[in-house]
Amino acid sequence: MSSHEHAVHVAPTPSGFIRKYIFSVDHKVIGIQYILLALTAVVIGIVLSLLMRFHLVWPGAKFPSWMISGGVMTPEQYLSLVTMHGTLMVFFVLTTAPQSGFGNYFLPIQIGAPDMAFPRINMLSFWFTFLAFVVMVAAFFVPGGAPISGWTAYPPLSGLGQVTGPGEGLGQDLWIISIAIFSGASLMGALNFIATTIDLRAPGLSLMRLPLTAWAWFITAILGLLAFGVLLAAGILLLLDRMAGTSFFIPAGLVVTDVVQKGHAGGSPLLWQHLFWFFGHPEVYIAVLPGMGVASHILSTFSRKPVFGYRAMVYAMSSIGFLGFMVWGHHMFVSGMSPYSAIAFSVLTMSIGVPSAIKTFNWLGTLWGGKIRFTSAMLFAIGFVSLFVSGGLSGLFLAQPAIDLYFHDTYFVVGHFHLIMGVAAIFGIFAATYFWFPKMYGRMMNEGLGKLHFWITFVGVYCIFMPMHYLGVVGNPRRYSDFSANHFLAPLYSIHLFITIAAIVTAAAQLFFILNYFWSMKKGPKAPDNPWNATTLEWTTSTPPPHDNFGGHYPSVYRGPYEFSVPGAAEDFIPQHLTPDQVGKAK
């Protein structure tokens, strides 16, 4: 039967706008669709965070009523911004752009394949993600508004309906439904990434010759595959508690504003937290692992040096992924779970510091002895390393349950996770954009604007998120819409003001990026096929790549991904697809 194998699975370049750009099965188009979706989501997410920062330092500020109904922000509106900012950023930006966006575009090209293994599933997973996005944003526009329970949606706050607060009615339902759809889409995406990486690699491209970006996407896909099913299950149970009167998470005898909540008994709020964080912790690695891959890739390219300790990097990423599934309890040290399990979760969490440190040292080792060129992509990759170190180290405080007794749910946590999974991951996305833009659109981005963008953003994010650690040291709780009730928070006003101003400046600097992106797309100078003298397969094909990626000439691979500055070679880089005969000798 195997003789009946069909030869062709990728269509010739489709004609017609809809087939080509909307319901396309081309992984490159889908990748760009994901990136544009993430760009939309990140703009909304940043605006939400600015509104929050405004409100925190100017509580009486009048907003235009199309922005904040009623003009002055209420506590419930503030909390709905908290929820939607977190949700949009975590799911629709940090999960979507680095993995689904850049991964979709470049994984098949980097492994020398014509497309993903299952192009139609790929298209479906994008459109499900899009649908999830529409449903999520719709929560703003229903009676009661968006949910106020945060991106973690802890029941009973999220499980009892409108009684616990505005936004907990239809808004919370839409939130859960959106997350369920998103989970399904992510599962389909993960399936595609894994099968593609396992079975579609070019001849000669063994696993230990994969670019570290491809490794990162592969490991991230495995994390997504194992994590999103759990979130889906949890979401279904929560929805049933809300809509069908079951009691998975809702205990008996609750009284909200003097009204007894009948019909529930015996449920466990902690059960939700366990299920949620079993997903939620791997999720932070889903956000940041692709950034690690991109940083390694770019640091090597622009220091003209092989990645230091390639195998150690692969093992480190794998163990981060593996350990990531065994540490969810560190989000729950003060939740009322068994204090004995806290010790196990703590030690396992501290041990994630080991592969993280290995990666950091290897990045430094890659730069060491190099010939460093400071392109915008390189600057953002170096920025990634710095942010990863800073954000990672504050995690060592929070990983210890005794210290977490003080820091849990303070701004220390906010500063920590924004640095490591927020901004570091975003720096990975920026680095990837400046690096791959020429390949994607056939034009160069403006380096001057790119550097300006970097300097302001790098200084800006440190000015926003380092002071949050100091707020945490003083004990400032997070998710407060107003600091007037607690006297000890009054002296912290100056820090909050500083953060807000830094946030405004940093957000404004992102306009340089957006301007650069769309301007360069149309007007940038034409890009050569390999503008950075890089080695991996995406630089061997034309710019931008043809519909089938390699114009019918599929490469074979003869060497590792980072052969820079090889002694005796004419050039300081040897692309992966060159045979030993084709490599020029130094004169």
Next chain:
Amino acid sequence: MEKRNQCAGSAAPAAILAILLLILVGSTLFIFMDKVWWFPTAITAVGHGIDHQFFLTLVITGIVFVGSQVGLAWVIWRYRDRGQRASSSHGNNTMEIIWTLATFVMFVGLGVMAKNAWAEVHFRDAVPGAIPIEVTGQQFAWNFRYPGPDGKFGRTDPADVSASSGNPVGLDLSDPAATDDVVVPVLVVPVNHEVQLTLRSQDVIHSFYVRELRLKQDLVPGMQIPIHFLATQIGEYELACAELCGLGHYRMHSCMQVVSEADYQAWLAGGGQAIQRGGMNIGECQ
């Protein structure tokens, strides 16, 4: 290839980035060492233990932080593109093993050492004779219940809960043990006398947070979670809610008053009415 030297490393970006990293390191060191923004003084032995563990962690992470960021600044300055040829090193297994072991010992060792303070909070029960107080959270208020002269907490029933008519925890007044229970909105405890709190919530998850105790514990509906502490400093300390509980989360606020044993007894004998003693209005936050 013609673009090759378009962005070749000049000294300027290397210098600026290196200097920014040094400023980051310098300002961070200054703020932590000068204690510009710092903890309030701890009022329990456990709190001092936690502070010690924090300090230890600060020193270790501080060394790694300074080492990595300064190292980063140094390599980007030292190895900026000056036309040299890069080395072609693929790595060094000895170094990988060294820094793997070093970080393992450092980080995991730190984690193991942190166990002591945690054990003091959670691995032992309150001592006999500890004062039992029940803490009930509700949107958006704190209620503290003392058992009264009979030393027993009376029965409660969700159906009897009525914050508007002065029965916020739902005392079932048909139970004689409930009639003498004292329910107040302020936590008053005697100094140097261990207290055992039992935390419960009526509606959603809240979290008990007193900075000076270095203590935080969620109040979970359907659960009764015990915690204990022994405060050694007379004074009034703010009590905040540290788990998102709804639109009034930010104003779910009260205070803990640590008073002398005599003042505590006098206040309790008065049925929880606020009294003026020793310059403090016991039973009412400032």
Next chain:
Amino acid sequence: MPGTTLSEDLQQTHGRGGAGDSGGDGGDSGGPGIPAVPQRAYITGMSVALAGILMFFMALTSAFIVRKGISLDWQPFALPKILWLNTAILLASSWTILRARKFFRLGDMPNFSHWWNVTTAMGLFFLAGQLLAWRQLAAAGVFLASSPSNSFFYVLTAAHGLHLLGGIVALLFVGLRWQHQTHLTPATATEVVSIYWHFMDGLWVFLFLLLYLGR
């Protein structure tokens, strides 16, 4: 998908996913033509999908165990007797699909079709039996929200039933020879579907044991 009209002469026997150091036929001169997705990718894809599905059901299982462990309101209830019959039907269908695959390998297409269709029918019988079980429970006053044990029964059977329905659609798909519209060979299609079917069978046995022992 468009493009299947291109004939097989474009086929390029390019070994993908190669390990080892010296694969390929030299440089970027791999020759024209788009390499097909190797058939093993579909097997890989199915295995990966099953891992994801397994995690979904493991999450529900751990919720079941935790929820039962902590609760004072867990009310045991009698599982409908018809579930035993349903289980027997589903187990038998694993055997019939094995037979179908055997005839497929022998090239005996009529017998293959026969046993394949029998499997499909048994799947439908199983689903009908599950619906009947639900109706019996409802008639006995056991609803989704009656007790956590009931909630889990409905959630687990519904989730499994939906997955099995997907399996029936796949069986029909292959039974009606619709896989010709895709790039799956008949051999791959039958293999992938039967892997899924056996998994759903095993999953049901696991869930049934969980529900029976843990009720």
